[in-house]
Amino acid sequence: MSFLHGALFRRYALRGRRYALQGFAVCLLLGPLATGAESPRNVVLIVADDLGWSDLGCYGSTFYETPALDKLASEGMRFTDAYASAPVCSPSRAAIMTGKNPTRLGVTAHIGDAHPHQWSRETPLLPASYVDRLPLEELTLAERLHEAGYATLHAGKWHLGGEPFYPEYQGFDLNLGGWVQGGPFTGQGYFSPHGNPRLTDGPAGEYLTDRLAAETARFIEYHHREPFFVHLAFYAVHVPLQARPDLLRKYEKKAAGLPRIVSPMREGPDSLLRVRQDLPVYAAMVEAMDQGVGVVMEALERYGLRDNTIVIFTSDNGGLSTGDRGISEAEGWPTTNAPLRAGKGWLYEGGIRVPLIVRAPGVEAGTTSDRVVTGTDYFTTIEELAELPPAEIGPHDSESFVANLHGKQESRGPAFWHYPHYGNQGGRPGAVMRDGDWKLIEWYGGTPAESDLELFDLQADPSEEHNLAHLEANRVEQMLTALRSWRKGLDAQMPTGRTVPIAKQPEAPRAAGVPSAEPASR
Template structure:
């Protein structure tokens, strides 16, 4: 046996040990076939926006079914309180601060802020990179290199043309380009005016169309292995729902009595405190129906047992701006803020035969963790330089006990459209510290006792605050985080 064939057989044996099936090709040589992957990423979906996470208004039976068949993560985080940075973190396994992809792509740069509503703020935003560098080996590229067919549908928002899904490892791209929302044509309804998605029949609904494209890819590549990444434009603005779903939730809203006030304040912004927005509810249910369409296709094609499914949101629910469509209570604030409402996400993993159905994990995880997790699941080699800031969740999924404690970090050196200000944050164990860059003040919270971040402990626990602040500063130095600067136009 020559060295090449020996190494191939040795690799196949290793994959068998990792739970990856091995089949015989036409030539008789044994070849590994890894599990299939379906990844659902929802835009702007809040932690409380699913029935399985506690919503009593929105109806999400298909995602609830997914949770009942898999593991629900209660302390899952996006790497940023806005979209593009989190999406980049999933694709690269790296913190946005390390990549300098720290704001949504299209946000003002320090030399263009004069034309933006933030022009008179105390700080100029840090300069950010508005594309994922082609030099990065993306999640899709890593799987493609090992024989996976790769498919992307929906919102990309990770760079201009030349940096779209087809340039970053995806064989197929249905709808992914530079825009952060469905802003062409009739928006959520055909004609779409999308350069990477052909128009359907007049009035066709975008979430359903993206699900249909995903199902067709899965059926055509049913012999696998494949990675299907369905990245919804939903439930991002513009707030638009099918008329039947809007009417359904308008009627439902009239039957609900709320225990407390409907509105509160977060800084100078109004914040929604109840879930009763009929249009948004219709958008959530349409997303859920699209998820169900894909899950049903896996069942119909007898692929469920060999397909791992992920479900996640890219940032917190929109509660303080742009229509204030949802409430994240008991979490504080929402999209664009470093409070829990802006970064804690509903996350579910279904791994048939490996993950206990209906299980729950309370360990903190973050969006950089998907990359190494999926590689390990597939029995593919981990290359830490490709996913420096991620850690495999496989031990958690297999309920092998808690992993070694680690700190999670956030860096958002920008002013958010939703009212948030430049800042950074660290979570270590139960404690979370937020540093506000305008005046360097900090707030410290014990999330186990105070999920709503109502009691600032920084004055009562100065040593803990100092420890976390020092760790945050050291991390920023280690990753080369770009900082905002004083705005010379600001009037004190």
């Protein structure tokens, strides 16, 4: 079924928000007719899922091949110190959509994670409660641009609450594939039939990453005469690990030439850690996503929109590099973020530092920046690049980095993270402050074998191997005071000591070597 006939009319007919009727009018009346030499700047925001900081060629990968994104980096600015606003997806995505820290929103866990009364793992603390949706009262980036006359598309992963909190109720004229699930866990996964109620099935065997890129290109084609905002949120490279056969064969041959690794490393007592990028199925998924980016960039070129479009590419958290045998064996540990430490679900750099590439008018090609950027910063940056007046969004955490994009050396103020949960990948509750090159981690409820406070000089020690807390007592005291003051100011929900008995759940027997089922909403 085609893009227009398969989704457009049905999506715009949904009740509950004014965007349905307005979006229909924009698409069917204004879209093909709108003209004008001084067209507002288009916005294409591409967010990969679980893509690690070092998973692109332009960030140092030699096993994964990403020519489209390497080319994009050569045409714009690549950031070395960009961060997701959380080590897991839902809070990170909420921050991108609103310009607000997940702690301010209360969306601090991936939606679908257990609340304290549901917690059954034997952990020192009960995780904090959290808001399990992006509230409709929040002004989203899509709503901001829609109100400025943009046609708006969400394609791919949403994971910010069930209906009625889907993209079509949050400022998007069209929603292709965004719903309550955090991954392609229905139907045949990445292959059609997808079993996704917000995406019509394509031909049998159609690959989801290819489909989302193609639909995005069609949207650009239909709206190339008016301003548009595209939020292309690839499900890739999130589990399940499924790849196109052609790319899988390519990387199986490539992996066959690598030397054997004798034994894996560990991050903590229970979490295995991948030490080399060498998994063919993951590599194939990365390249398919890169090809999808190429499809979208080609559409911009085809319609003469390259010089009038803001393109931002990033990831929602670090790459999945650790696997805890007692928690999420099914996920595995498909990549490594080396030289950064750990990965998704952890507050070490591998869990929160992500790739960021920006190509926009006024940005010098082939440049890099070490300015600290967080996911909250895209809101005001996009507003400024699009030459829109600041929106009234109330207290927020978004700091524009347009000056850096235009060649000025400006630093961001302190950046903060609060993750009062246990990651499915072995990570534990804690908070982080980064101020300049210094990073402080305060762990909640640490065991005697673990330090409650860790301080790292990221300039000298990006791998976070040397805890300097005992050598920098004054710095630790100052940063810890600031971190706790920030947390108190946002009324952060905290994990608590156990007052609820562990709810033992019977486990079904399974054969040795067979992974447990993937939770549906991760």
